[in-house]
Amino acid sequence: xxxxxxxxxxxxxxxxxxxxxxxxxxxxxxxxxxxxxxxxxxxxxxxxxxxxxxxxxxxxxxxxxxxxxxxxxxxxxxxxxxxxxxxxxxxxxxxxxxxxxxxxxxxxxxxxxxxxxxxxxxxxxxxxxxxxxxxxxxxxxxxxxxxxxxxxxxxxxxxxxxxxxxxxxxxxxxxxxxxxxxxxxxxxxxxxxxxxxxxxxxxxxxxxxxxxxxxxxxxxxxxxxxxxxxxxxxxxxxxxxxxxxxxxxxxxxxxxxxxxxxxxxxxxxxxxxxxxxxxxxxxxxxxx
Numbered sequence: 234x235x236x237x238x239x240x241x242x243x244x245x246x247x248x249x250x251x252x253x254x255x256x257x258x259x260x261x262x263x264x265x266x267x268x269x270x271x272x273x274x275x276x277x278x279x280x281x282x283x284x285x286x287x288x289x290x291x292x293x294x295x296x297x298x299x300x301x302x303x304x305x306x307x308x309x310x311x312x313x314x315x316x317x318x319x320x321x322x323x324x325x326x327x328x329x330x331x332x333x334x335x336x337x338x339x340x341x342x343x344x345x346x347x348x349x350x351x352x353x354x355x356x357x358x359x360x361x362x363x364x365x366x367x368x369x370x371x372x373x374x375x376x377x378x379x380x381x382x383x384x385x386x387x388x389x390x391x392x393x394x395x396x397x398x399x400x401x402x403x404x405x406x407x408x409x410x411x412x413x414x415x416x417x418x419x420x421x422x423x424x425x426x427x428x429x430x431x432x433x434x435x436x437x438x439x440x441x442x443x444x445x446x447x448x449x450x451x452x453x454x455x456x457x458x459x460x461x462x463x464x465x466x467x468x469x470x471x472x473x474x475x476x477x478x479x480x481x482x483x484x485x486x487x488x489x490x491x492x493x494x495x496x497x498x499x500x501x502x503x504x505x506x507x508x509x510x511x512x513x514x515x516x517x518x519x520x521x
Contacts, residue, residue, distance in 0.1 A: 236388045236490070237272065238520055241396045241481045242351055243513035244280075245505065248418035250350045251305040257354050259503035259515050264355035270521045273391040274321050275356075276384065278366040278377075279347035280398045280474045284339075285370045289329065289380060291322045292365035293338040300345045313353050315344055318362030321392070325364055325384060332383035339367070347397045355395075366480075372472035374457040374479040381483020394484050396477030400436050400504075401429045401512035403470045408509035418507040429510045432468035435459060436478075440516060441499055449490030456482045485518040 240263060242256075249256065284290045297315050301307075322338065329336035344365060352360050369376055381394075388394065406429075411420035424430075439455040456478055459465060469475055500517040507513065 234271075234389055234391060236519055237270075237391070237393055239388070239394045239396075239481050239484045239518045241398065241478050241516040241518075243399045243402070243515060244347050244350050244397045245399065245507055245511060245513040246418055247302040247305055247346050247350070248412075248507065249505075249513065250302070250346065250353065251309050252418060254419070254505045255503040256505045256513050256515050260351065260354040261357060263502070263517065264357075266521055267393045268356070268361075271391055272361065272393045274318055275352070275361050275363040275393050275395065276321065276325060276366065276387065277348055277351065277363060277395040277397060278368065278380075278477045278480045279345065280368065280402075280477060281345040281347045282342065282365070282367045283370045283473065284367045286335070287369070287371075288335045288337060289369050290337055290339040290342070290367040291326050292317065292342050292344065292367075293319060293322050293340045294342055295319060295340075298343040299349050300343055302346050310349060310353060313349065314360060315349065315352070316360040316362050318364045321362060321364045324387075325366070328383055328386070329380065332379070334380065334383065351395060351397050368473060368476050372476055374460055374476065377476045377479035378453055378457060378483040378486070381480040382487070383483075385484050385487060388484065394481070396481040398477040399469075399474035399511070400514040401433050401468045401510065402474035403468055403510065405470050406467065406510050412508060419505065421506065421509050423509065425506055425510050425512070428464045428467040429512060432462070432464040433512045433514065435462050435464065436514070437501065441501075449486045450488060452490075453482045453486035481516075481518065490519075
């Protein structure tokens with residue numbers, strides 16, 4: 234089949250599970266489009282599960298629990314049945330090992346909100362067979378890019394890839410007062426900081442300008458360079474929420490993706506600002 238689209242979803246705070254938003258609407262539209270086009274598997278890399286050393290792990294717990302979250306009523310997520318895709322887990326492990334990665338299964342890990350929030354919002358009726366990948370704690374952008382490149386052939390096989398992270402995600406620089414005062418994560422008493430706006434624009438430019446040049450390979454260079462721009466550390470106090478963008482760039486940044494990742498093939502489908510300085514942009518690479 235033709236190459237499937239790939240998503241980079243900014244999952245935001247846990248309140249994005251409980252509150253309606255443009256992003257939530259977009260996630261659901263993307264999920265329905267995937268189902269309408271015959272997707273049978275989901276492979277997702279988040280931001281909160283990290284493994285040490287040189288390893289990357291695949292979640293093979295057949296009955297994972299959901300790590301609980303505060304501020305969201307349990308009815309929003311507890312009843313949702315998770316669906317680990319153990320055969321695809323094995324396939325992913327084999328592909329990564331063949332590419333030289335120290336890829337191992339983890340049969341005990343539970344799933345965290347960066348994963349199940351996206352699944353619930355994207356596939357609200359039923360969780361599709363899903364494979365969850367860890368990050369590597371060295372946070373090497375090129376390592377995570379190569380993980381995506383190693384799994385890229387699965388885009389021909391009814392597999393939907395999702396990176397779950399954030400455009401601007403620095404909990405230390407969020408404004409928490411309006412949430413506590415009004416119980417509204419979207420309440421904003423002042424505009425976002427100039428540092429947040431500046432990095433948000435850097436990310437958009439990195440993705441869309443490389444795409445307009447028609448170069449999938451150029452996309453890889455542009456997004457790995459984001460970690461070197463002046464406002465990066467203000468926008469990301471830690472590297473975990475941008476690494477899955479590197480994973481996505483590996484998936485869509487091949488020579489074959491020239492045109493697939495062309496200017497019309499990169500969509501900013503929605504964007505929400507919450508807690509004043511957290512920017513949740515939703516990107517889709519490629520099209521059905």
